[in-house]
Amino acid sequence: xxxxxxxxxxxxxxxxxxxxxxxxxxxxxxxxxxxxxxxxxxxxxxxxxxxxxxxxxxxxxxxxxxxxxxxxxxxxxxxxxxxxxxxxxxxxxxxxxxxxxxxxxxxxxxxxxxxxxxxxxxxxxxxxxxxxxxxxxxxxxxxxxxxxxxxxxxxxxxxxxxxxxxxxxxxxxxxxxxxxxxxxxxxxxxxxxxxxxxxxxxxxxxxxxxxxxxxxxxxxxxxxxxxxxxxxxxxxxxxxxxxxxxxxxxxxxxxxxxxxxxxxxxxxxxxxxxxxxxxxxxxxxxxxxxxxxxxxxxxxxxxxxxxxxxxxxxxxxxxxxxxxxxxxxxxxxxxxxxxxxxxxxxxxxxxxxxxxxxxxxxxxxxxxxxxxxxxxxxxxxxxxxxxxxxxxxxxxxxxxxxxxxxxxxxxxxxxxxxxxxxxxxxxxxxxxxxxxxxxx
Numbered sequence: 348x349x350x351x352x353x354x355x356x357x358x359x360x361x362x363x364x365x366x367x368x369x370x371x372x373x374x375x376x377x378x379x380x381x382x383x384x385x386x387x388x389x390x391x392x393x394x395x396x397x398x399x400x401x402x403x404x405x406x407x408x409x410x411x412x413x414x415x416x417x418x419x420x421x422x423x424x425x426x427x428x429x430x431x432x433x434x435x436x437x438x439x440x441x442x443x444x445x446x447x448x449x450x451x452x453x454x455x456x457x458x459x460x461x462x463x464x465x466x467x468x469x470x471x472x473x474x475x476x477x478x479x480x481x482x483x484x485x486x487x488x489x490x491x492x493x494x495x496x497x498x499x500x501x502x503x504x505x506x507x508x509x510x511x512x513x514x515x516x517x518x519x520x521x522x523x524x525x526x527x528x529x530x531x532x533x534x535x536x537x538x539x540x541x542x543x544x545x546x547x548x549x550x551x552x553x554x555x556x557x558x559x560x561x562x563x564x565x566x567x568x569x570x571x572x573x574x575x576x577x578x579x580x581x582x583x584x585x586x587x588x589x590x591x592x593x594x595x596x597x598x599x600x601x602x603x604x605x606x607x608x609x610x611x612x613x614x615x616x617x618x619x620x621x622x623x624x625x626x627x628x629x630x631x632x633x634x635x636x637x638x639x640x641x642x643x644x645x646x647x648x649x650x651x652x653x654x655x656x657x658x659x660x661x662x663x664x665x666x667x668x669x670x671x672x673x674x675x676x677x678x679x680x681x682x683x684x685x686x687x688x689x690x691x692x693x694x695x696x697x698x699x700x701x702x703x704x705x706x707x708x709x710x711x712x713x714x715x716x717x718x719x720x721x722x723x724x725x726x727x728x729x730x731x732x733x734x735x736x737x738x739x740x741x742x743x744x745x746x747x748x749x750x751x752x753x754x755x756x757x758x759x760x761x762x763x764x765x766x767x768x769x770x771x772x773x774x775x776x777x778x779x780x781x782x783x784x785x786x787x
Contacts, residue, residue, distance in 0.1 A: 353638075353650060357657045361634030363504040367495075367511035368630035369623065377519045378536045379619045383684045385526040386473070388612040388692060390533060391684070393473035395615030396464045396599060399592030400478055404485045406588025407445045408492025411438050413633075414581020416496035417640050417721060418573070419562060423500075424644020428561070435497060435562040437573045442493045446486035453482025465599060469608070473533045480534065484541035491544035494551045497562050500637045506554060514547035583717045583729040590737020591622075597742050601749050601757055606695060610754065613695040616684045617703050617758075624669055624704075628711035631658050632718035639722035651723060658715045666708035673704045699758045706762030709769040710736070716772045728775045732768060740764035 382390040415438030422431035452460070457479035466474040491514075499507045518539050525535025595618060602610040635654045642650035673680065681696035682688075713736050720729035741764035748756030748763070 353653050354657065356638060357635065357654055360499075360504050360638060361631050361658070361661065363508040364499065364634040365627050365630030367504075367508035368626040368633065369512075369515075376619055376623050377515070377522045378540060379616065379684060381522045381526045382533065382536050383616075384686045386532060387687050388609055388689060389470050390473060391612040391615045392608045393466065393470040393477060393533060394536075395595065395611055395618065396461075396466050396470070396474050397477040397481065398615075398618070399464070399595045400460065401481050402588045402592030402595070404449055404481065404488050405492070406585040406592070407449075408442075408489040409496075409588055410581035410585035411442050411445070411489065411577065412492040412494075412496030412581070413584040413636070413718075413721065414438070414577040414579065415441075415493060416500040417580045417636065417724075418576055419497060420500040420637050420640040421644045421724065423561070424641045429565075431561075432563050432565040433567050433570065434573055434577065436564050436567050437570050438493055438497075438577055439564065440569045441574055441577065442489050443486075446489045449482050449485035449489070453479050453485065457482060464596065465603065467608075476534050477537045480537040480541060484544070487541065487544040487548065491547050491551075494548065496633075498551055498554060499633065500640070501554070501561050502637075503554065504634070504637075506551065510547040510550040513550055514543035514545075517546040518543040579726045580721050580724070582726065583721055583733040586730070586733035586737050587714070587717070590733070590741075593738060594741055594745075597745060598757060601745060602754065605749065605754050605757070606691075609689065609692050610695060613692055613699055614757075616681065616696050617699045620680070620700070621703065621707070621761075624707050625710055625714065627665055627669075628662055628714045631661055631711075632715050634658075635715070636718050636722045639719060643723045651719075655715070655719050658719070659712060662711035662715055663708060666711055669707060670704050673700050677701050695754065698755070702755065702758035703761050706765040709762065709765035712769050713765060713772055716769075716776060719776075728772075731775070732772050735771065736765055736768040740767055 378394060379391065382394050386393075415434055418434040419431045419438075422428070422434060457475055460478055461471060461475040464474065491510075495507050495510065498510075521539035521542055522536055525531045525539050529535055531538070595614075598614055598618075599611055602614050606613070635658045638654045639651045642648070642654070677697045677700040678693075680700060681693050685693050685696070713732055717729045717732045720726065720732070741760055744763050745757055745760040748760050750756070752759070
């Protein structure tokens with residue numbers, strides 16, 4: 348495959364996956380906007396306390412979807428179609444196990460979880476409702492992520508994109524209907540979010556109806572070896588999502604002590620906008636994953652490097668455009684989510700946006716590097732990147748910098764952690780792993 352063909356294929360896969368991931372990220376952004384308009388700062392605070400649990404659910408789905416689809420794509424590149432279907436079947440088994448655990452937690456543990464997350468009396472009921480419903484919809488979220496990964500690796504990024512965008516549109520429409528005309532409050536918001544993956548699954552099912560899917564369930568028992576491979580390859584995706592949930596819990600704790608519920612509301616706006624931006628980089632990474640995995644299976648190592656370069660250049664360019672937009676339009680962006688025109692909320696959000704978003708370029712590079720290592724079956728450096736950026740750097744930095752500079756230190760913890768991980772990530776690529784990956 349020549350340079351032009353590689354670039355054309357990259358643009359096709361990356362653009363469709365960016366659009367699709369933006370669709371998924373709008374689940375939460377739509378909730379943020381409509382809850383801000385309908386329920387004010389208390390509603391935003393309740394949403395922000397509950398979102399980490401959604402990150403756990405989404406992370407497990409991404410882990411299985413990314414890990415299973417990577418294993419599947421590599422088998423296909425090696426001409427092992429039977430093994431590819433066994434990998435798909437084992438991924439479905441694992442998805443059912445995880446879904447059952449989350450669903451059970453929704454039935455019996457939502458109130459203890461709400462208390463554990465720090466909800467006070469003013470927002471306890473809203474937080475509890477959001478948690479319970481999102482956990483009960485967890486089977487749909489997890490199965491949707493799994494099938495999106497396999498459809499993408501089946502050579503259908505367009506259908507994957509259509510499913511994700513359609514789910515997002517359903518969420519936005521029902522958010523408005525349930526919160527305003529029906530006056531269902533936060534229950535309406537989370538119910539709309541739960542309908543999104545169901546819509547996406549219905550669209551993905553057309554691939555089976557039209558008999559255009561290469562992957563099929565096959566008669567096989569749960570294989571410990573394949574399950575371990577699926578989990579290992581998808582683990583960085585899980586760590587990325589789960590750690591973002593843990594970081595939100597830690598940041599909520601710190602900000603609650605510094606600025607109270609208004610500070611948490613401001614952080615909710617910033618964090619959910621960052622989710623949207625990071626979804627762009629996840630879209631780029633998911634776009635290059637099937638291409639790199641296929642090239643790796645074919646031992647076309649030059650192509651793996653080409654696709655990585657395309658991903659990095661695209662991430663840097665998009666980051667620059669987004670940060671300039673945030674820097675010059677922080678005030679109107681904050682005002683969109685400040686329905687009560689609270690001057691304290693406005694000031695905290697504006698400052699936070701300008702500082703926090705300095706880290707997006709480094710976060711984008713880290714996401715792409717992590718997926719690259721996963722795609723070429725080098726999960727260890729991917730695990731290192733995910734754990735460092737998700738937990739081991741940002742949490743200590745949050746406590747340290749907040750102790751030094753208060754709320755400003757909280758906002759700076761994210762860019763500082765991502766910058767450090769980017770440096771270490773490229774050191775690992777350049778000096779530790781590139782030789783083994785790129786040489787036949």
